[in-house]
Amino acid sequence: MAAPLTLLLLVAVTIRGVLFRSNLAEIISERVEVVSPLNAWKRVVEGLALLDLGVSPYSGDVFHETPLMIYLFHFLVDYAEIVFMIADGITAVALYLSVQIYNKNVFRKQKYALESERYPADCLELLRSPKEMFYIPLKVAMFYLLNPFTILSCVAKSTCGLNNAIIALFILCTLKGSALLSGILLALATYQSMYPLTLFAPALLFFLQRLYIPVNLRRSSFWFFTLQYAFIYFGSLIVITGLSFFLLGSWDFIPSVYGFILSVPDLTPNIGLFWYFFAEMFEHFRLFFICVFQINVFFYTIPLSIKLKEHPVFLMFMQIAIISIFKSYPTVGDVALYMAFLPAWSHLYRFLRNIFLVSCVLLACSALFPVLWHLWIYAGSANSNFYYAITLLFNFGQILLVSDYFYAYLRREHHLTHGLYLKKKDGTEATLVLK
């Protein structure tokens, strides 16, 4: 399998290289869909210039990257294009390996269950075969590397690609079972963009499951491991933050990065839900609604963790998707990360209900974003409402996609325990409804 992956990487690098050299790169790096105030390359360059002048890069209201990021580019700024291409490569390989491990686990579990005859007899067709699973890791890597969203994001040199790489590495380490590395990388991801904080729950659930520790609040082993993992996580978070403090010699970056993410002062249009809403709002409601919107991102962790506590990897996918939909400055790079996972759930295809509608909506919206932007900003004939309508539709499509996969996953699990052909009490065929 190494050969196709290498070929894929070569193709991906070629496409990116060509685009970097063309004059499209400049246009792409200006698109609001691709870069946000948080991760625009232009702002990184500005921050670097300030740093070189001996001024704090956070003075002024332009730079919102973390200190480690700026020091990384302090040394690598001349090789930025290569760094971004490598980051995409790392993400793809990490996802490839993670899905491979995940598939192995799934298959092993399925074998045990089969041997212990836990599946109803009519469910055999729902089981997954190695043949079907063989190409999935490659497809995942392909979905990430050749996704136009990823390519755009990489060509625009949006630092979102680096964050994605960290998250992908975190997933890999988690699936490999290394609690230490997983905790450190999760801390790094949190440090970078804060929202991956919610990935703590699926990672913890995964390790607990792996070590056969039941999720039971009265068991000391549960608390012991939870505290251990939390200690690794918060410990490395504190170390990283402290390191940033010593690098810069000030705490300026806390309000500039995390305050900026949480309080959403920059209302440049993007593909998210925040900008229009807060641009229209009366100032005295602002704090309240910011709390509501931000809690919204984190809130789903609790019910989803309870519902999916047996399936931490799927929970991870759901969390990443929710973050990329509801975060304050989303870009298409974030969308690309969770879309890469879709081939891993290809066995759910038969239970998906709205996939046609969703793909039409997402396709149409992707095409309409630049068109309506043009009409609004350049032609002056449309206005922000037109653009926001498409943003809403795009997010509606994403939410529908994620909830569709959620439903399909639950439904398959239900069938695996209760049999494929459900009967109502009166003997007629039953249908499952998500309410």
Next chain:
Amino acid sequence: MGLLSDPNRRKALTNLLTRLNTPICVVCYLAAIVWFMGLAFEPFTLRTYMSENAMGSTMVEERFSAGERALAAAKEFNAHKRKADGMPVEWLVKAMQARGLEVFTQSFFQKLPFPDENKERYMVRGTNVYGILRAPRAPRTEALVISAPCTPGGTNNQAVGILLGLAQYFRNQVYWAKDIIFLVNEHDLIGMQAWLEGYHHTNITGMEYSPLQGRAGSIQAALSLELSSDVITSLDLVLEGLNGQLPNLDLANLFYAFCQKLNVLCTIQGKLQRNDWDSAEGYTHAAQTMMLMVLKQASGRSWGDHGLFLRYHIEAASIRGINSFRHYKMDATTIGRLLEGMVRKLNNLLERLHQSYFFYLLPSLSRFVSIGYYMPAFGLLAVILLLRALDLWVHLGAPVLSEVDGVSEAEQPSSPGVLSVLTPVVISHLTGVALYILPVYLQDMAVEHFPVSETEAVVLTALAIYTAGLALPHNTQRLLSGEGTEQGWKVLKLTSLLYLAVLLGCTALINFSLGFILAVTLVPVTASITPHMLKSVSALAMVLLSPAFTIFYCVLIYQELMEAPVSLPEGLTIFLSVISQGILDHALYGSLVYPLLALFVYPCWLMFWNILFWK
């Protein structure tokens, strides 16, 4: 959300949509046509009204009275123009300076990609002259433009004369809050392009021009005046700009309001307004006016010098004087007063014109159709594509979706290789790229080998590539070594339908007329095409409804509506010149119609052509 989550209702809906697919599509198509034609019917349209407060409620009094002097200046200008055989720069500079303006000139040079045979130009060198009247009452942050083109021959002298007359009169008034720029541009649109690019420090088309020495504030609105005789019977308003962009409707309202006030006959598309909307003739008249607007807008050309302003977010319109030998006549003073009134109202603006509509169609000057009324006509056509796509989707996943919520046993039919779908798509698009690039690049070679002029070479190469594209499907199939499966063409058609729907949707948003015309011709044939149809008949139908033929029909209809019907050979000549103009418009001003047709619409149509010959 009930519809999306309740399996039984979903199933019922899907069943209904697949069983009644064809009738629904036919009904949608007819409804779209009827809806569109109904737009011209007066009771369905809205009366225009002034939305901008700053222009609506304030009164202005027109006092311009130097019409005769303006005509004298026009005669002098004509004499000097003849002497200089082009723009009489020195005289014009002096004349403007004598009227108290700050005068500047800008020279420009543009080499066309190939000779323009309509206007007989290839290497264009010229000079723009403009004078700025500084606003006495406000900081110089905003400006208005009045322009008149300096065209070769005896036309448009009167416009320059009135421009000078107005400059002299405006100079003595104290109420100006915006700088007023009086611009005389040479070589119509090319000069205007050079001046606008110079003014805004951009260079989109690679033109050479000298930088502007004098500048006023940001331009809020512009009027372009074209007059060719001393006495005028009516004034025509031209709104259609580059890429089908239109100025704010308030500008048209302003013009109409002043025509009413000064008792001036005004037309749009050269058609007077009629009052008998309830008679058949009245309706036909309105429909013709609207159709003319749709055709002009769809062409994506700038139909007057104002068209290039719109790109810079400046509301602009052209006013064209027409002398059609009616009894009713007006002199230069009236036209001067009309302009004076319009400029004074624009001078009152507190912000850019934005209150009224930007998307509209005009069946007459006093009636308009807004985007909310005309979009359903397009929507009905787009729905057909989506319905067909849904139908195909259901058929493709038949075992899965027919029992959407009960669970099915049937194994998924092996999906066709990605390659078998991707190859036609890629080949079609490569043909499109060839159609876009080759005609201009190959002109030298074509001229060497064939007895044609450069312009003919470009147009004929384009047509040759277009025709050659039709031969491709057979080659595609051979490349795939006979791999066409039943599933294959369905997947390809599904892709093509969605592609076409998105493409037309985007087009219609930017330029409704173009999107609608393409949809009317492309939708019926693309929605119904399958490989199992009678090849010869359906191939003929497809070719007759292909984009090139659509352009040809538009040319014929346009000529018919302009009351200058042409025979087929004449129509063909015009068709060829329209294509060369389209390519030139793209190269000179950045019109998007040619690249859109070559790079997207034509390849998309080729994909359907491919389906027809699927083996």
